[in-house]
Every structure is written in C-alpha cells, then in structure tokens.
Amino acid sequence: xxxxxxxxLITERLILRKFTSNDIEALFRxxxxxxxxxxxxxxxxxxxxxxxxxxxxxxEKIYTNEQGYNYAICLKENNIPIxxxxxxxxxxxxxxYALCKEFWHKGITTEAGIAIIEQLKKDKxxxxxxxxxxxxxxxxxxxxxxxxxxxxxxxxQWQPKNILVTFRMYQLNLxxxxxxxxxxxxNMYKKHFIEEL
Numbered sequence: 525x526x527x528x529x530x531x532x533l534i535t536e537r538l539i540l541r542k543f544t545s546n547d548i549e550a551l552f553r554x555x556x557x558x559x560x561x562x563x564x565x566x567x568x569x570x571x572x573x574x575x576x577x578x579x580x581x582x583x584e585k586i587y588t589n590e591q592g593y594n595y596a597i598c599l600k601e602n603n604i605p606i607x608x609x610x611x612x613x614x615x616x617x618x619x620x621y622a623l624c625k626e627f628w629h630k631g632i633t634t635e636a637g638i639a640i641i642e643q644l645k646k647d648k649x650x651x652x653x654x655x656x657x658x659x660x661x662x663x664x665x666x667x668x669x670x671x672x673x674x675x676x677x678x679x680x681q682w683q684p685k686n687i688l689v690t691f692r693m694y695q696l697n698l699x700x701x702x703x704x705x706x707x708x709x710x711n712m713y714k715k716h717f718i719e720e721l
Contacts, residue, residue, distance in 0.1 A: 530593055533639045539603055540595040540636055543583040547596060550605040551575040559625050563660040565682055593643070597623065597636045609636045611644065611652060616706060619654040621666070628662070634669045641670060641698070650699040653706045655691040667694040678709050678716040692719070 533540040543551065552575035554560060561568045569575060586592045592613045596605035607623035619640075621633050644652065654672060656663035672694035682689045697704050710716045 530595075531643070533595070533643060534600075535635050535639045537600060538632065538636055538639070539598040539600055540609065540639055541598060541603075542587055542594070543579060543596045543605065543608075545579065545584075547605050548572060548575050548579055550596070551579055554605065554607060554622060554624060557625065560622055563657045563663065564622060565685065567685070593640060595636070595640065597621075597632065607633070607636075609633070609640055611640060611649070616708065617644075617649055617652045619652045619667075619670075633666050637666065637670045641696070645698050648699075650701070651695060651697045651704060651706065653693060653695045655693050655709070658690045658692055664692060664694070670696065672696040674719075674721055675705050676710055676716055676718050678713040680709075680713055692721075 530542070532542075549572070552569065552572055555566075555569045555575060555578055558568050569578065583594055586594050593609075593611040595609050597607040597609055598605050606627050607621065609621040610619070612618045612620075619637070621637070623633050641652070652672070654663075654667050656667065658677070673696070675693050675695050677690055677692050679688060679690050681687070691709070693706070693709055695704075695706055
C-alpha cells in the first residue's frame with residue numbers, strides 16, 4: 525500500500541526528498557544537460573521558465589495528489605538536488621533516474637535505488653521494472669547492482685525524439701513471486717526478443 529506522504533529517505537551519503545520550489549535552478553541543471561538527457565525521451569530544456577514548468581507538472585502536481593515516488597537525490601553536505609529517482613505508480617512500477625554527470629560513476633544512483641527499493645518493500649509494492657537503451661550500458665549496470673534481472677528486449681519508435689531504440693527490460697520482484705514477468709512491452713511491440721547477455 526502506497527504511503528500517502530512519501531517520507532524523506534536518508535542513506536550514508538544522500539538525502540532523498542521531495543523537490544520544492546526552491547530547487548528550480550537545480551532542476552534546470554539536471555534537465556538542461558545534453559549528455560545527462562541523451563538517453564531520456566525528452567529534449568534538454570533551455571530556460572529557467574521550462575524548469576519551473578517541469579517542477580509544476582512533474583513534481584508539485586504529483587505531490588499535491590499524494591501519489592508516486594518522485595525524489596530529488598541530494599548530497600547530505602548541502603541538500604541540493606544533483607539528480608532524481610522515481611517509481612511510477614501504474615502497472616509497470618517503472619524505475620527511472622538521472623544524475624548530473626560530475627557525479628557519475630560514484631555509486632550514487634545505486635545508493636539511492638537501494639533506499640527507494642527498501643521503502644517500496646515496506647509499502648508492499650509487488651515489483652519494479654526499468655528499461656534502458658542498449659547503448660546506455662551504465663544504466664544497465666545500475667539495474668544489475670540493484671538486483672534487477674534482464675527479461676527481454678524490444679524495439680520502440682521513441683517519442684518525441686522519433687528515433688528507433690532497442691530497449692532492455694529489467695525487473696525485480698519484491699514480493700517473492702519470482703515467476704512474474706511484466707510482459708506489456710513484449711506484447712505491445714512487434715519486434716521483441718531475448719538476448720544472450
């Protein structure tokens with residue numbers, strides 16, 4: 525059962541908390557970086573006004589409705605967002621994340637992911653899924669470090685960038701049902717297959 529007021533999570537190095545209206549500049553840094561957003565569906569933003577819009581539509585609205593897990597990833601030393609991690613509350617329970625590139629390869633996303641998975645278990649969320657572009661190997665490594673298992677791959681004409689992407693779908697069952705495989709993308713896309721990884 526999803527907690528109505530998703531709590532702040534504290535790890536060894538991080539504070540995972542809700543974004544606030546004071547975080548617009550940090551959101552601009554995260555969402556405007558071309559390299560950070562290479563494998564994300566949207567285009568990098570170009571203005572503070574766009575960052576304000578993202579805050580209102582992607583965070584404030586969700587927090588008002590008290591649903592979903594949408595966290596700012598902050599270092600304990602200053603509590604300023606350097607990325608985000610989220611889990612959608614729909615049938616996919618899709619895990620997504622992004623991190624400013626100066627913090628890549630330090631285990632930060634994995635540390636945040638472990639904390640959010642522990643919270644999901646407490647809240648009786650049954651499983652999570654995550655997908656990554658086959659060219660984004662670092663994202664796949666994070667999924668593996670979180671204990672997620674590769675299930676299948678599929679091709680999607682990705683919007684709004686309108687590019688053909690091959691995705692790998694990973695899953696972690698949190699309720700002990702190891703036989704469950706989330707098949708929505710397999711069924712939705714004509715070209716799907718299992719790779720030998």
